[in-house]
Amino acid sequence: MSSDQVDMGHLTPKTYTIIWAILLGLLFLSLFAGMVKSPVLATVMIFGVAIIKAVMVMFYYMHLKVEIVYVKVAVLAGFLALFFFVVGVYPDVVGQFSK
16 A cells, blocks of 8 residues: 555545646646647647546546446446537537637
8 A cells, every 4th residue: 555545545635635736737738728729739638638637536536446346337437428428519519610
């Protein structure tokens, strides 16, 4: 067991603070990505950072690193449904604002 973890996989306040700082840095990265001239590059950067932040929140704040397999499968199913929703609506959103 590492020094950052205590019993049953719960993390210490120091680890939560580090994860929070990383998430805050990723927030500023996604805000910067909105200022990129290329809309395609900006979109890829924003969605990429959003996926990284979502995975970090799921693993550290929702404690999925220590959960049983059934919980992980349920969360993954919801995450995949969200992904397919975003992919499905993206052409409509782009078409609406490109006119």
